[in-house]
Amino acid sequence: MTTGTTTQPTTTQRAGWRAWAALAVLMLPVLLVSIDNTILNFALPxxxxxxxxxxxxxxxxxxxxxxVLAGLLVTMGSLGDRFGRRLLLLTGAIGFTVVSVLAAFAPTAGWLIAARAVMGLFGATLMPSTMSLLRSLFPERNQRRIAVAVWAGMFSAGGALGPIVGGFLIEHFPWQSVFLLAVPMLVLMLVLAPLFVSESRDPNPGRIDLPSILLSMLALAPLAYGIKEIAVHGLAGGAPVVIGVLFGWLFVRRQLRMAQPMLDMSLFARAGFSGSMLVNLFSVIAMVGFLYFVSQHLQMIVGLSPMIAGLALLPGALTSIAGGFIVTPIARRVRASIVIPSALLLSLAAYLIVALVGAHDVGMLVLGFALLGAGIGAAETVSGELILANAPAEKAGAASAVSETAYELGAVLGTSILGGILTWWYRSTLVVPEGIPAELALHAEETLAGAMNAADSVGGAAGEALRSAAATAFDGGVTITSLIGAGLVVLAMAIAATTLGGRREHASH
Structure with missing residues (x-):
């Protein structure tokens, strides 16, 4: 195991039991952050x-x-390289815990949105730290493959477990419990991390460049926001994208001119790095987009309780973990350009099943999510290891931050693009039946939850008619978004096939 405060391994010694114990500790924030990406889908009603x-x-x-998390990931990854990845991890855990409590007692939607934004600030310190620490904990590549499989499996499983955990909590406790879940997990990590996780940092970090930090934030946050606005409002909402691209260009220009840049742009010239990052981006969009509509369909249309609806997605959580471990020995012998597209065929089948059969068949939804989880769990394991392997050890934090930016942008875009298109279709096709008061009709036209609440308020034949109309409009949007999701998976497959060829070993041990 690597000890001390340096990250550059001089040998490829195999890690001992303390490194594996450290890996177990690091999985606590990974699981929490990934659960947090999807748990609100079930708490939202x-x-x-x-x-x-x-x-x-x-x-x-x-x-x-x-x-917010996406806008700060590169900055936090670089700060971890400089000041210490474990220090940043512990600092973020403390802040995340405190703000989670504040979110749990939010009296208004505005308060909750603000709390979620601050949680994103502290969340940005957690994920890059966990992934970059794997490089120093496991310098030997075969062991690192297993460690990355665990990391990717926990990330995928957390996303799949979010609805299950959320369903259990919502059924037995108030919605505030989904935020309080962070407290015991992070407190346990704060106790164990100093015992098992050694500090690591870049031995030659260079100076802190505040303009680079500012430019990275001004590039990523508007870009993510603008894509979200385009998905909901069309090209009229695209001004933030232009702003993000402009500041992104300024950021890249500055990095290329600096002797010691905050982010080494040469990383993107490596096909294994840039291709893997894009595979992660489109895979997460597909996963989160699927969860966005299936969680609402199972609860509000099928009528399952939150816990039963969550348990219906348990096979997907299990297959996402299994996919990562099954693919690990295969990836040692078969090129990523073959392994990743082959795995994503399962995810493609999942979306096509929903698009062709429809969302009304719960059994097909369960099967679809199981296939989706297996494919994405396997693909992310291989691509995540390639990202680490293609980055210098001393820049592991910055490289991991770029990888995490792809994950988090994927989470944002999965909700905003697929969720936005679904919302647009729902509003465009919903026909509110006669007999619904005007005020309740406005709520019904806003969201599926509003329609179901209005139907409960009206009751009788009019309420049932509204419920049926809302279900028809929503499930019609599910078919459209499933076809788009299938297209995103095909795009990820094409990127993997064309950029991840060449040798199976892309970097030195």
Whole structure:
């Protein structure tokens, strides 16, 4: 195991038991952050009923966290390289715990959105630290492959477990419990991390460049926000994208001119690095987009309780973990350009099943999510290891931050693009039946949750007619978004096939 405060391994010695214990500790924040990306999908109906957010606020409750996190990941990864990845991890855990408590007692939708944004700030310190620490904990590549499989498996499983955990909590406790879940997990990590996780940092970090930090934030956050606005409002909402691209160009230009840049742009010239990052991006969009609609369908249309609806997705959580471990020995012998597209065929089949069969068949939804989880779990394991292998050890934090930016942008875009298109289709096709009061009709036209609450309020034949109309409009949007999701998976397969060829070993041990 690597000890001390340096990260550059001089040998490829095999890690001992303390490194594996450290890996177990690091999985606590990985599991928490990935659960947090999807747990609100199941808590959203309860939150919507109590806080009565608009459709825009409803999307912001989910997206505020990921938008802020995406804007700060590169900055936090670089700070971890400089000041210490373990130090940054512990600092972020303390902040995340405190703000999670504040979010749990949010009295309004605005308060909750603000709390989620601050959680994103501290969340940005957690994920790059965990992944970059793997490089120093496991310098030997075969062991690192296993460690990355665990990391990717926990990340994928957390996303799949979010609805299950959320369903259990919502059924037995108030919605505030989904935020309080962070407290015991991070407190346990704060106790164990100093015992098992050695500090690591870049031995030659260079100076802190505040303009680079500012430019990275001004590039990533507007870009993610602008894509979200385009998905909901069309090209009229694209001004933030232009702003993000402009600041992104300025950021890249500055990095290329610096002797010691905050982010080594030469990383992107490595096909294994850039291709793997894009595979992660499109895979996460597909996963989160699927969860966005299936969680609402199972609860509000099928009528399953939150816990039963969550358990219906348990096979997907298990297959996402299994996929990562099954693919690990295969990836040692077969090129990533073959392994990743082959794995993603399962995810493609999942979306096609939903698009062709429809969302009304719960059994097909369960099967679809199981296939989706298996494919993405395997693909992310291989691509995640390639990202680490293609980055110098001393820049592991910055490289991991770029990888995490792809993950978090994927989470934002999965909700905003697929969720936005679904919302647009729902509003465009919903025909509110006669007999619904005007005020309740407005709520019904905003969201599926609003329609179901309105149907409960009206009751009788009119209420049932509204419920049926809302279900038809929503499930019609599910078919459209499933076809788009299938297209995203095909795009990820094409990127992997064309950029991850060449030798199986892309970097030195």
């Amino acid at each position: 309860a939150i919507a009923k109590e806080l009565e957010p608009t459709s825009a606020e409803q999307l912001w409750i989910i997206d505020a966290y990921s938008l």
